[in-house]
Amino acid sequence: MTTPAELEARLRLHVLPDLGPRRFRRLLDAFESASAALSAPASAWRSLGLPATCAEARRSADTRERAASALHWLEHADHHLLMWDDPGYPALLAELGDAPPLLYVAGNPAILETPQLAMVGSRRASRPGLDTARAFARSLAGGGFTITSGLALGVDGAAHQGALEAGGLTIAVLGTGLARLYPQKHAGLAERIVSQGGAMVSELPLDSPPHASHFPRRNRIISGLSVGTLVVEASPSSGSLITARLAAEQGREVYAIPGSIHHPGARGCHQLIREGALLVESVEHILEALRGWQAGSSGSPAPQAEQDDHPLLRQLRAAPLSSERLAQACGLEMSETLAQLTELELLGRVVCEAGRWVPCDA
Template sequence: MAALSPAELEARLRLHALPAIGPRRMSRLLEVFGSASAALSAPASAWRSLGLPAEAAEQRRSPSTRDSAASALAWLEQANHHLLCLHDSDYPALLAELTDAPPLLFVRGDPALLERPQIAMVGSRRASKPGLQSAEAFARCLAQSGFVVTSGLALGIDGAAHRGALAGGRTVAVLGTGLQCLYPQRHAGLADDIVAAGGALVSELPLDCPPQAANFPRRNRLISGLSLGVLVVEASPSSGSLITARLAAEQGREVWALPGSIHHPGAHGCHQLIREGAQLVESVAHILESLQGWQMPLASVEEVASATDHPLLALLRAAPASSESLALSSRQALPEVLAQLTELELDGLIAREGNLWLACR
């Protein structure tokens, strides 16, 4: 699609600023009238004939709507700020497949990253320490394997996934607020790190949209829609992460889940997903094996899969252990064991908690 004229861009931003106009309604307006400019100038009766709220037709010419569009245009003048429009050549192809794909997508950072193969990682905001370690280790290994790790910038598993990805490659954060209303504020520094490392922050919402409970489940469809599949690391049965996983399944994406202890409430959501058909994964190798067409040059499936048969990993699957006890059990010198443990950790197969090593499950 050709680049939008300044007038059409401003018109789309005005439509986008209307609270009553969501993705489907905006797409409908563009389809019926041919452009946002024509939709804005159409009589109110034409809007009502499409089943649109009367207040939407009234608000489209309001000063607040014009001010919102002007603010967005000023934001777009700044470095690293972008707007992607549905049907444009640079709009992410996987996301465009959704029936409710966002007509406008605000991006801070590298928009080209959204076209690269992505793996989404989601989970509990109140994750356990082993859960956070697993998320970080899996994300690092996936990023090292050439995938972009996508998550929601929330506390807990999301934050750990972004940090792990930054240690191995790039990551995308999909927000449930406008890009000028970052939430949670505790992750403002992490958001800056993501952009500085060549990643991206993404939102379909108006730039000044504050946190609203209804927008976070809506955001989840973008996390899964951008990705080849979704990995749920730790979640209770009531977690929003299960919404993301079910959306992924509806969108035809892969769904993976890490199992955990039956005594840990944070594992029950993952177990529920597995019972419903999600793939149980214990290592990054299992994810790579299920994506045969997306093997990356930085870490082949064969290399990672061979690590799953490692004798030290077999010992750690039986029970967490210290480096010293592993050296005794495996009858190897401690320096050799430490070197092997480092390799397994880099592959995302094990994690360290205090002086103990444990298998990532």
């Protein structure tokens, strides 16, 4: 349990200039707590290879004020802060070497542990591209996936809207602080995401404005939270391709929807397919890929007797567990555990309640 003093110290560290996730962890590994790091001499910080700007700013009035503002923000019932050593920190994201040390969450933090599929694409998508994104999100969310995207104009917005239309869950990961919503055109969409049980997420300090360097950082969280990433429409220079390549580096699946060879917005997807992404023409192609561990190439469900004796179900009948605890109990990778949970959820055998999985026949 993080003490109030340690929470305030971590928030102060988090707003320091030039202190990214790896340096933040280096500090806590060296001093064992944020409180100890703040009180350590500047020479100790320099010995860790940290910039002088970090050591100089840690005791400034601005740093204290921004931490105090974050504590005030957290007083709201729908506002949360997840730290990488919290039990509720999303397990798939924790696998990343540069996992965010702190995640601000507006809405329901428990859904960060549900099986997620990232959907990304062009900000200037064509009307058919937007319709495709909306339809895929609607079907996938209706089938039990949480749809994760970046709240941007274009494909991101269409993906969030499709998930909401299906009565499903969706997560928006921002490239700004949660108190500096961007783009403002999607303020209403952001409110709907939270009010319908979803979440807004950012690793950035609350008052962080839009900046070009923030969005690649945001993209690694989108892919890192998800079992796979679907690219709907993108040019070769699109940031969506960054997200897809990050997903591949993180060991996650990458899916791409093809288009006309005459449409510039399809070229990024075609490039991904040439690089090994799975060509997707229907939602079933994604579901078949995730079912591969169980049903082989046929895509047919396992027999009822096999489902009843499923190792995940055996564990959950003993006690409800989070995704991370279930993976540990069964000796599985998190990505495989979430894929299996998704299949069982689609079959109506399990459900996620308050961040823990329970069998429907319990």
